[in-house]
Amino acid sequence: MSASLAARLEGGELLHLPARVTHARRGSIRHAFVYTVDYLLLDPERVRPRAFFSRNRFNLFALHDIDHGGARGAGQGADWARRVFASAGLEGTTVALMTQPRFLGYWFCPVSFWLALRGDDLLAVIAEVNNTFGQRHSYLCHHAGFAPIRAGDELTATKVFHVSPFQDVSGKYLFRFAISPAATAIAIHQIDGAEGLIATMHGDFATATPSRLLGAALKRPGGTIRVIVLIYWNALRLKLKGAGYRPLPPPPENEVSR
Structure with a gap:
């Protein structure tokens, strides 16, 4: 029997996900795009370094604990995530x-x-x-009693965080997660009356060998630099379509919506 996804990650495996990401804005001004971006799936405290990947050190690709978990720029990594899960009543899991x-x-x-x-x-x-x-805000998603989340299940959260300057902080999110050892498919549907957004990402996992990491950098040069450029490019396209700009509101008082 093959090892479970949790066991593989606890064993230090690093998985690469070339995710096909789609955004489709609904309502009075429509806008859509599709790009492939590179995600990694890992246990941050057990992942094994390799050529082109490091933890808390400079490299072609790197994971730094301060980038995740808690306040933006002062993250606490997996310890923060464990505390959030424990405060909701969930302990004894692999945190990836x-x-x-x-x-x-x-x-x-x-x-x-x-x-x-x-x-x-x-x-x-x-x-x-x-x-x-x-700014940063996090949404905690789970079923009552922490029943397993299956493909097709919908988990709901109220939108409380300013993401796009062309959308109001109102409405709700519907989250769908389908994550297996082989692949992932995530959908986030933001509903706000006649307005809204559908965002999806899906792709197949593969072990992140050095050659695969280097290949990703060559196929999609710039990594997260490319991502921020694409965000501003699509913001310009929306502005040219006549989308109204919303000023930045203060962030939510709580760092996690439950």
Whole structure:
């Protein structure tokens, strides 16, 4: 019998996910795009370094604990995620992170996902959302009693965080997670009356060998630098379509919505 996803990650395995990301804005001004971006899935405290990847050290790709978990720029890594899960009543799981890593020292990831895994079962997710204004907020998603989250299940959260300057902080999110040892598919549907957004990401996992990491850098040069450029490019396209700009509101008082 093959090892579970949790066991593989606790054993230090690093998984690469070339994720096909789609955004489709609904309502009075429509806008859509599709790109492939590179995510990694790992246990941050057990992942093994390799050529082109390091933890808390400069490399082509790198994971730095201060980038995740808690206040933006002063993250506490997996310890923070464990505390959030424990405060909700969930302990004794493997805590994994799915995120875009730093590229040559530069980091920005619109949304990362902390996963609470038991074997191959996904019991809870923290969606860690960053905007381009230096702010962060996280949404904790789980079923009552932490029943496993299955493909097709919908988990709901009220939108409380400013993400796009072309959308109001109102409405709600519907999250769907389908995560297996072989692949992942995540959908986030933001509903706000006639307005809204559908964002998806999906792809197949593969062991992040040095050759695979180097290949990703060559196929999609710039890593997270490329991601921030694409964000501003699409913001310009929206502005030219007539989308109204919303000023930046203060962040939510609580760092996690439960």
